[in-house]
Amino acid sequence: MAADYVSPFDERVRAPEPLAPRPASVSGRRVALLDIRKNRGAEFLDRIETLLQAAGATTARTAKEIFSKPAALALIDDIAGRADLVVEALAD
Amino acid sequence: MTQSQPSAPGAPRRAPALSVRGPGPGEVALGALTAGGGALLLFVSEECPTSAMALRRLGPLCQAWQDAGLTATAVFEDPLEVAVRVARRLGWAGRVASEDPPYETSRAYQLVSVPTAVLVDRAGTIAGTVTGWDHQAVVALIGQAEALLGAGLAVPEAAGPLLKPGCSSKAAIDPELAAAISAPAGPDGIEEMFERGWTDGLPVVPPTPERVEAMLGGLDGSVSLGLVPPDMGEATLERVAACAVLAGCRPAYFPVVVAACQAALDPAFNLHGQAVTTQPAGQLVVVNGPVRDAIGLNSGMGALGPGFRANLTIGRALRLLVTLTGGAMPGRLDRATQGQMGKVGFCIAEDEEVSPWEPLHVERGFQPGQSVVTVIGSDAPLSISDHRSRTPEDLAWVLAWAAASAWSTNWWPLEEPSVFVICPEHAEMFRAAGWAKQRLRQFMFEAVHKPAAELRRGETTPFVHAADPAAQVPKWASPEAIVLIVAGGEAGRYSAVLGPCTGMGSQIVSREVGRRGR
Numbered sequence: 140m141a142a143d144y145v146s147p148f149d150e151r152v153r154a155p156e157p158l159a160p161r162p163a164s165v166s167g168r169r170v171a172l173l174d175i176r177k178n179r180g181a182e183f184l185d186r187i188e189t190l191l192q193a194a195g196a197t198t199a200r201t202a203k204e205i206f207s208k209p210a211a212l213a214l215i216d217d218i219a220g221r222a223d224l225v226v227e228a229l230a231d
Numbered sequence: 232m233t234q235s236q237p238s239a240p241g242a243p244r245r246a247p248a249l250s251v252r253g254p255g256p257g258e259v260a261l262g263a264l265t266a267g268g269g270a271l272l273l274f275v276s277e278e279c280p281t282s283a284m285a286l287r288r289l290g291p292l293c294q295a296w297q298d299a300g301l302t303a304t305a306v307f308e309d310p311l312e313v314a315v316r317v318a319r320r321l322g323w324a325g326r327v328a329s330e331d332p333p334y335e336t337s338r339a340y341q342l343v344s345v346p347t348a349v350l351v352d353r354a355g356t357i358a359g360t361v362t363g364w365d366h367q368a369v370v371a372l373i374g375q376a377e378a379l380l381g382a383g384l385a386v387p388e389a390a391g392p393l394l395k396p397g398c399s400s401k402a403a404i405d406p407e408l409a410a411a412i413s414a415p416a417g418p419d420g421i422e423e424m425f426e427r428g429w430t431d432g433l434p435v436v437p438p439t440p441e442r443v444e445a446m447l448g449g450l451d452g453s454v455s456l457g458l459v460p461p462d463m464g465e466a467t468l469e470r471v472a473a474c475a476v477l478a479g480c481r482p483a484y485f486p487v488v489v490a491a492c493q494a495a496l497d498p499a500f501n502l503h504g505q506a507v508t509t510q511p512a513g514q515l516v517v518v519n520g521p522v523r524d525a526i527g528l529n530s531g532m533g534a535l536g537p538g539f540r541a542n543l544t545i546g547r548a549l550r551l552l553v554t555l556t557g558g559a560m561p562g563r564l565d566r567a568t569q570g571q572m573g574k575v576g577f578c579i580a581e582d583e584e585v586s587p588w589e590p591l592h593v594e595r596g597f598q599p600g601q602s603v604v605t606v607i608g609s610d611a612p613l614s615i616s617d618h619r620s621r622t623p624e625d626l627a628w629v630l631a632w633a634a635a636s637a638w639s640t641n642w643w644p645l646e647e648p649s650v651f652v653i654c655p656e657h658a659e660m661f662r663a664a665g666w667a668k669q670r671l672r673q674f675m676f677e678a679v680h681k682p683a684a685e686l687r688r689g690e691t692t693p694f695v696h697a698a699d700p701a702a703q704v705p706k707w708a709s710p711e712a713i714v715l716i717v718a719g720g721e722a723g724r725y726s727a728v729l730g731p732c733t734g735m736g737s738q739i740v741s742r743e744v745g746r747r748g749r
Contacts, residue, residue, distance in 0.1 A: 144420070145443040147429060147473040147555040149464030150254055150315045154294060155324050178693075205736045207504030 162224065166195030171222035173210070174202040180230040187226055196224075246351040247339035251328040252311055259304070259328050265353050268300035268380040271372075272349040273325075274342055276308040277317050277426075279398035281364050285346040286321040288387040289369075293325030299382040304328055308337060308345065308401040313427055320563075337402030344397035348372060352379050363397035424477070431547070431554055431575060435477040446472040446482050456489070457496040460503035462558025466492060470556050471548075477555075478548035478576070483526050484541055486744045488548045490604040491516045491578075494742040495549060504735040505608050506559040509566050512732035513573035514553070515609040515650060516546050517716060518580045519592035520602030522744050528580035532720030535579060535612055535652065535727060546576030549606075571611040573729075579718055585655045586717035587662030594668075595741050602744040607714065608737040609650055610637070610730035617657070618724045623664040624674070626657060630726060631675035631713075635706055637730030641686040643695060644708040647731035648739060651675075654719035654726045672710045679706035714739070 170191050172184045188198050203210050218225050253259045264270035275282035293303040303325035307314035311329035318327045330336050350358040350372050359375050361368040370386045377384050420437040424430050452469030459466045475488045495502050495514055505512040518528055529539035559565040583590040592603035615633040620626035634649050661671055684700035695704055707713055
């Protein structure tokens with residue numbers, strides 16, 4: 140029998156969040172473009188935005204406070220309320 | 232060898248009852264597992280690579296199986312803590328159970344090796360087994376489960392190796408030998424801590440209930456200091472105490488450890504970014520006030536180095552909290568490209584008695600008699616030798632320019648703080664000249680400027696790109712980004728600077744020792 144120790148871990152097992160269903164098409168969808176404020180991320184989003192609009196999507200730009208912190212819940216709620224899809228850009 | 236029996240021939244065999252433990256309250260009963268239509272038992276052990284492979288490949292499918300009525304449970308021939316940790320690390324989304332020596336459940340299922348997958352139907356009959364990893368047989372077994380449930384089930388991708396023998400089940404080993412293998416490796420269990428992964432790579436003190444209770448000193452272990460990023464494990468005082476024991480702290484240090492954790496968990500410190508960044512970000516812990524002497528913190532000779540238990544273990548306790556409770560294991564969620572030794576733990580004390588200036592905590596609004604812990608996100612120290620300056624201006628210039636390459640040679644200005652640890656002989660020169668701390672800080676700030684044109688090479692800042700080429704750019708965004716602390720031995724003119732971690736928006740945070748609340 141293993142010795143009894145006090146664990147430093149939070150042993151709660153959390154079920155992984157399932158992925159959202161993938162759309163067959165972006166045409167007619169509202170797409171939020173989330174800039175995490177990493178260097179040159181906006182340039183990447185500019186190109187994505189052009190492609191999405193050409194494919195019939197409507198786009199809206201938004202941004203995190205800073206790349207090194209998780210997105211604020213208010214921002215996530217805002218995106219969820221006004222977009223069907225979101226593209227998050229990482230660059231450097 | 233791998234043996235597969237997806238369709239059990241002959242008379243159906245009744246699945247033996249389970250004698251295992253799960254992480255939740257209550258017993259793990261086979262009837263409950265098969266209630267949805269069927270159960271898949273995957274017998275595994277931590278040290279078996281084939282078990283790990285099976286957990287990785289089947290783990291992501293478990294949630295969908297559960298939705299379709301098939302409950303998958305990984306039954307570990309290991310302690311429950313090990314089972315939970317390994318399952319989480321390998322992405323096993325099904326249930327977890329653990330059996331102790333002499334592994335009665337494995338024996339009852341006549342296991343020879345692990346992994347062994349056993350499919351049990353709603354009536355409690357074994358519908359098939361697969362021993363070792365045999366992709367084709369696993370797919371066939373899942374097909375049998377589909378027939379039981381009348382529903383489609385996802386199968387793992389056909390990635391190589393398609394066949395891989397398992398490892399010996401502990402139930403197949405002589406019981407006395409199995410018990411010996413599972414027992415703590417030494418009288419103090421140090422090797423067992425390595426086996427569990429409860430370490431930063433150095434030996435740790437096993438956190439027995441008695442040691443943790445002594446560390447808590449009567450405090451309520453269920454009180455939470457908050458969630459520790461990046462994995463958001465909850466920092467109950469009991470877990471903080473377990474980390475302090477692991478780090479080698481004496482109970483007398485615990486109030487300082489708690490204050491350091493409270494400070495580091497303040498959102499303004501952005502521990503989340505520091506814990507996962509590719510930068511070598513460490514968490515510098517600075518202690519001020521009477522508690523320094525009370526617990527034997529060294530602020531004198533070798534103040535940034537080895538030799539003093541309080542310094543080394545307090546900083547380590549905070550780092551173990553981040554690494555274990557917070558899940559920032561190097562190479563996993565901690566993505567530091569190179570890291571630095573300060574990430575093992577870095578706690579220093581200011582020599583307030585030798586310093587000519589107000590100490591750090593007083594600058595930050597506390598009273599001199601208060602004991603205060605301050606945390607600063609920082610890089611490794613760079614030593615600055617100056618044995619020749621004869622004026623405070625020369626010395627201040629040398630100290631300031633030593634930091635000109637902090638973070639990166641042409642990354643100007645730095646928004647985040649650079650920490651200068653001034654040695655007593657250097658401090659004495661400023662005292663003799665009557666330089667206040669703010670005068671030194673202002674001088675250093677003004678000393679380090681360059682024209683923007685000279686900074687446009689390699690990595691630089693948007694500020695430099697936008698500036699007129701002739702414009703003078705400072706190394707720091709303001710004098711306040713220069714933090715001055717006094718510590719070190721009385722002989723030798725070596726000060727040090729710790730560069731910042733940048734892009735974190737990390738603020739310096741202080742907490743009074745012994746004060747509850749965040």
